[in-house]
Amino acid sequence: MIIAFWVSLFIILYTFIGYGFVLFLLIKIKRLFYTPASFDANLEFPSVTILVAAYNEEDIVDAKVENTLRLDYPQEKKQIIFVTDGSTDSTTEKLNRFNDVLVLHEDSRAGKMAAIKRAMPFVEGEILIFTDANTFLNDEAIKELVKHYRNHKVGAVAGEKRIFVDQTADASSAGEGFYWKYESLLKKWDYELYSNVGAAGELFSIRTRLYENVESDTIIDDHMIAMRIAEKRYIIAYEPKAYAMETASANTAEELKRKIRIAAGGIQSIFRLKKLQIPLIIRYLHFNTSVIVC
Incomplete structure (x- = not known):
């Protein structure tokens, strides 16, 4: 029991402190020999498709579309698709008022992954950007994401998730905001070592x-x-520099439910990503433990 206690304590400390400390040292060493890549702002931008799965989002969908249309990116290179499958409120009707938005709707609801699959034949952009209906992007988000694709070895680019803490939310919301700031720092360092495996659904491409x-x-x-x-x-x-703003969980119960879902999904991915199990076992340990304990 004593050994199990100290091993468990080590895992927790490594997850929150040790992993970040190791990353920090590795980054400092790498920067002694390599200069971080820079990007020419004058190069031509690729075409993009922004894909949003929206289920019963009538209260916020107008603001989401306006935010998406306002993004600083050439309009002729920006396609916007909303999938509203299963929605029973006025989400679809509100979206149909926007001429620059392609709306896909079916009465049946089969989940977010099914909505994404159904939308893929309509995607025209070289770069596909996923974002949630209840998050808002900064004006420069798309430009900041796509600049990384000038490196032909880059296959995906994740943005940052930022938490807006509402005045009516409980103390857990402040903790959630701190957690995501720390997690974002780790992802930034991971990318410098080409070991980043995180992509938050609020904004990634x-x-x-x-x-x-x-x-x-x-x-x-x-x-x-x-x-x-x-x-x-x-x-x-x-x-x-590409970020999505989202309201924190309203209370501890909602946050616990979200953490359980993330932990379950992380464990599921371990069994389904067999090619990556051995080299990334330590990173998965950090990912799954952090979402359970935080």
């Missing part, structure tokens, strides 16, 4: 040609889509 369907019962679809690309030996980049 892929090369469209690299998209691969994942199982319909996938719990964390964004993570699995990105990791299928990593299996093909492409880099998953991370760009903190």
Whole structure:
């Protein structure tokens, strides 16, 4: 029991402190020999498709479309697709008022992954950007994401998730905001070492040609889509200057429910990503333990 206690304590300390400390040292060593890549802002931008799965989002969908249309990117190179399958409120009707938005709707609801699969034949952009209906992007988000694709080894680029803490939320919301700031820092360092495996569904992108369907019962679809690309030996980049704002969980119960879902999805991905199990076992340990304990 004593050994089990100290081993468990070590795992927890490594997850929150040790892993970050090791990353920090490795980054400092690498920067002694390599200069971080820079990007020419004058190069031509690729075409993009912004894909949003929206289920019963009538209260926020107008603001989401306006935010998406306002993004600083050439309009002729920006396609916007909303999938509203199963929605029973006025979400679809509100979206149909926007001429620049392609709306896909079916009465039946089969889940987010099914909505993504159904939308893929309509995707025209070289770069496919996934974002949630209840998150809002900064104006420069797309430009900041796509600049990484000038490196042909990059197959996916994740943005940063930022938490807006509402005044009515409880103390857990502040903790969630701190957690995501720390997690974002780790992802930034991971990318410098080409070891980033995280892609938050609030904002991430892929090369469209690299998209691969994942199982319909996938719990964390964004993570699995990105990791299928990593299996093909492409880099998953991370760009903190492209960010999505989202309201924190309203209370501890809601946050616990979300953490359980993420942990279950992480464990599911371990069994489905057999090619990556051995070299990334330590990173998965960090991922799964952090979402359970935080």
